[in-house]
Amino acid sequence: MAVRAEFHELLLTRVRLLTEDSVGLTFLVPAELTQQYQFLPGQYLTLQARIDGQRLLRPYSIASGLDQPSRLEVGIRCVEGGRFSTYANRLSAGIMLKVMTPQGLFTASPATTPGVSRRMLIVAAGSGITPCLSIIKSLLASDPNASFTLILGNRTAKHVMFADDINALQHRYPERLAVINVLSRESTGSPLLEGHIDSQRLSGFVDAGLLPADGWHAAYCCGPPAMQDEVVPWLSAIGLAQENIHRELFVTPDQQPGEAVAGLHSTSVAATNSDTKSDNEEVPLTIHIDGVARRISVRGKSETLLAAATRQGIDLPYSCAGGLCSTCRCKLLAGEVSMDANYSLASWEVENGYILACQSRASDNSNDSDNDKNRIEIDFDAT
Numbered sequence: 001m002a003v004r005a006e007f008h009e010l011l012l013t014r015v016r017l018l019t020e021d022s023v024g025l026t027f028l029v030p031a032e033l034t035q036q037y038q039f040l041p042g043q044y045l046t047l048q049a050r051i052d053g054q055r056l057l058r059p060y061s062i063a064s065g066l067d068q069p070s071r072l073e074v075g076i077r078c079v080e081g082g083r084f085s086t087y088a089n090r091l092s093a094g095i096m097l098k099v100m101t102p103q104g105l106f107t108a109s110p111a112t113t114p115g116v117s118r119r120m121l122i123v124a125a126g127s128g129i130t131p132c133l134s135i136i137k138s139l140l141a142s143d144p145n146a147s148f149t150l151i152l153g154n155r156t157a158k159h160v161m162f163a164d165d166i167n168a169l170q171h172r173y174p175e176r177l178a179v180i181n182v183l184s185r186e187s188t189g190s191p192l193l194e195g196h197i198d199s200q201r202l203s204g205f206v207d208a209g210l211l212p213a214d215g216w217h218a219a220y221c222c223g224p225p226a227m228q229d230e231v232v233p234w235l236s237a238i239g240l241a242q243e244n245i246h247r248e249l250f251v252t253p254d255q256q257p258g259e260a261v262a263g264l265h266s267t268s269v270a271a272t273n274s275d276t277k278s279d280n281e282e283v284p285l286t287i288h289i290d291g292v293a294r295r296i297s298v299r300g301k302s303e304t305l306l307a308a309a310t311r312q313g314i315d316l317p318y319s320c321a322g323g324l325c326s327t328c329r330c331k332l333l334a335g336e337v338s339m340d341a342n343y344s345l346a347s348w349e350v351e352n353g354y355i356l357a358c359q360s361r362a363s364d365n366s367n368d369s370d371n372d373k374n375r376i377e378i379d380f381d382a383t
């Protein structure tokens with residue numbers, strides 16, 4: 001489902017306190033926007049607000065199942081220093097907010113082969129439960145052959161976001177949803193369930209008979225980078241193919257939760273280069289978007305293509321500005337760029353010329369005498 005990333009004003013109909021530091025915000029999708037806000041379980045919405053005079057955008061995962069297409073709820077944990085999450089946790093129902101159409105590649109598809117059983121493993125921590133909840137809800141409701149084991153990490157039981165929803169699903173589908181809660185700052189009476197989720201603990205679950213060692217159709221992992229660095233290799237080691245291991249990052253490995261990503265407004269140079277003239281040299285940049293070609297320039301390596309467009313008044317789609325969400329995905333038609341980071345494009349997309357505008361800078365070769373390399377051309381209309 002390729003839906004153009006665009007903002008619409010949606011009514012915030014409900015603010016639900018999930019834990020002492022997190023809320024669920026529900027937006028009403030009017031009938032005329034139903035098509036635009038169709039989503040796949042696991043996708044996210046980007047919210048936009050002006051806070052202290054600055055326009056801020058933040059992606060938040062949808063927690064709703066596919067059975068609620070007109071009421072989309074996102075989960076937001078208030079993180080220390082997080083300007084948007086602090087703002088969002090103080091909102092009241094009844095206001096209009098700018099909300100981008102659903103985006104994201106961390107998704108699960110409905111069953112394609114009826115009658116084939118699909119056993120899926122979900123490993124989530126903290127607010128990482130949000131997109132996973134959408135996947136669990138949607139697939140349990142739509143596919144009688146889908147079943148899940150959810151391993152869920154939190155600090156304490158009081159910090160479990162969507163605890164009521166998870167309990168309700170367990171009661172409704174006792175044969176098809178198993179939940180293993182792991183708490184890092186609360187005694188559970190079982191050492192196996194206390195601490196952080198890592199490969200050793202997962203192997204411990206297998207040894208204890210809580211988790212089958214094989215037979216998984218797919219796995220979904222959403223939580224801190226350190227957890228994913230443990231979980232993903234473990235999933236490979238038990239035989240899951242790479243294409244069946246899905247992962248979603250909310251922060252980059254060197255970013256603290258709530259910390260703004262520097263990508264959009266940064267003027268820092270990713271690679272050290274003492275030739276500052278080259279770093280700032282204007283490289284022609286053509287941007288195709290909505291069927292129109294816009295011609296601007298990018299300052300050598302000192303700014304990203306997204307930052308160059310923003311500086312010159314072109315509104316490109318973006319959300320995280322950190323290489324995480326792929327909202328700024330476009331196709332490179334000419335020239336050469338280097339990406340600072342990529343946490344969201346699949347290898348096939350990179351091999352086929354797709355780049356992240358928020359992470360791409362003119363590479364050294366963009367200034368050589370070869371005419372084709374001496375300009376950059378990108379296309380946001382390519383799917």
Ligand code: FES
Nearest residue numbers: 319321323326358
């Ligand atoms: S805006 Fe999220 S990857 Fe570029």
